[in-house]
Amino acid sequence: MFIKEAYERRQKQGEGEQEILSTEQKIHKIGSIKNNKVNYDKDEQFFSKEDIPQKALQIKQFIQTFVDPDILGLRKKQWNYSVSVPKNPLSEETHERKLVKIKLGLLDHPIPKEKPNKIYVGTETRDNYQLAKKGSDKWNISVETNSVDFQKNLMNQTQKAKNHSKAKEKEIIKNYLKPIEHQIQLQQNLRSQKVNEKDFRAQIRQEYLIKNPAASQQATDGAVFRLAYEAHLSKNQQQIQDKNYTFMPDMSKTLKHNLEFKYYHNGVWQKLKDGSEGWSCCMNSTYDSPGCIKIKLDKNRWDYSSFTH
Numbered sequence: 611m612f613i614k615e616a617y618e619r620r621q622k623q624g625e626g627e628q629e630i631l632s633t634e635q636k637i638h639k640i641g642s643i644k645n646n647k648v649n650y651d652k653d654e655q656f657f658s659k660e661d662i663p664q665k666a667l668q669i670k671q672f673i674q675t676f677v678d679p680d681i682l683g684l685r686k687k688q689w690n691y692s693v694s695v696p697k698n699p700l701s702e703e704t705h706e707r708k709l710v711k712i713k714l715g716l717l718d719h720p721i722p723k724e725k726p727n728k729i730y731v732g733t734e735t736r737d738n739y740q741l742a743k744k745g746s747d748k749w750n751i752s753v754e755t756n757s758v759d760f761q762k763n764l765m766n767q768t769q770k771a772k773n774h775s776k777a778k779e780k781e782i783i784k785n786y787l788k789p790i791e792h793q794i795q796l797q798q799n800l801r802s803q804k805v806n807e808k809d810f811r812a813q814i815r816q817e818y819l820i821k822n823p824a825a826s827q828q829a830t831d832g833a834v835f836r837l838a839y840e841a842h843l844s845k846n847q848q849q850i851q852d853k854n855y856t857f858m859p860d861m862s863k864t865l866k867h868n869l870e871f872k873y874y875h876n877g878v879w880q881k882l883k884d885g886s887e888g889w890s891c892c893m894n895s896t897y898d899s900p901g902c903i904k905i906k907l908d909k910n911r912w913d914y915s916s917f918t919h
Contacts, residue, residue, distance in 0.1 A: 811838055868909040873901030 684705050696702050711717050787795065804811075814837050818830060825833070877891025888895040892902035 807838065810841075814838060814841075870907040870909060872905045872907060874903050874905075875899075875901045876903050 682705055708717075811834055815830060815834050818833050818837070819825065822829075822833075875889045875891050875894075877889045879887065879897060880890050882888050882893065886895055887897075889899070889902070894902070
């Protein structure tokens with residue numbers, strides 16, 4: 611009886627512990643809104659480091675090295691398991707060792723001596739160099755340039771180019787007149803024309819006054835100017851009557867046609883009703899007659915037919 615009661619008591623106690631564990635798991639569910647715990651301690655971790663995926667750890671390490679790279683090599687290097695001799699032993703030295711060498715002056719680079727800025731006259735061989743020293747002339751293969759000679763050559767070429775351009779400009783503007791000079795020339799031509807046509811205009815004025823005696827001076831001057839202009843115009847038209855000075859183009863060469871005419875009969879040679887023979891189309895009794903159908907062929911005409919026809 612006692613054993614039975616102890617067993618039942620133990621069984622009830624186990625069921626109570628399971629209920630408590632189940633309720634705790636439900637309450638402390640990560641990421642759930644039903645979790646009754648909101649604030650956590652700074653050092654409190656729910657997951658262990660082993661639960662973090664390997665890819666996430668690699669990305670984290672890459673970002674840390676990218677943000678703060680070890681440019682000077684001051685951080686502790688990873689242990690190298692290799693037993694091979696490094697190709698460059700200096701690359702295996704620590705930063706502190708390099709600083710010691712720099713302080714002792716072991717890594718100082720020698721400063722080379724500056725060579726004099728002097729250009730020597732070039733020679734082809736050693737013999738030529740010896741001869742050149744003695745004063746004999748030999749072939750000089752030096753690329754040295756003399757600034758004075760270069761400037762002289764440049765000035766000569768520039769002067770030649772200027773002279774050439776000036777000669778061309780003179781040839782182009784040989785008959786060129788400035789606007790003022792052109793205006794003066796027109797005025798002089800008009801004055802000379804009036805002087806030369808003085809008698810001609812006086813004759814026109816006299817004839818006009820005979821026909822119109824009551825005309826005023828302004829009307830007479832206008833009529834004289836108009837009649838003189840018409841006389842000059844008719845004179846110029848008479849000069850233009852030459853066939854070589856017409857406003858029409860000369861088409862005598864371009865309008866030539868290479869024409870060819872062909873004749874043929876579109877009928878047949880047969881016996882006619884009266885018993886004689888002849889062509890059925892034109893009743894011509896001559897067998898070798900040219901033909902009653904005439905065709906004109908222009909050999910200069912464009913041929914639009916395709917080669918496939």
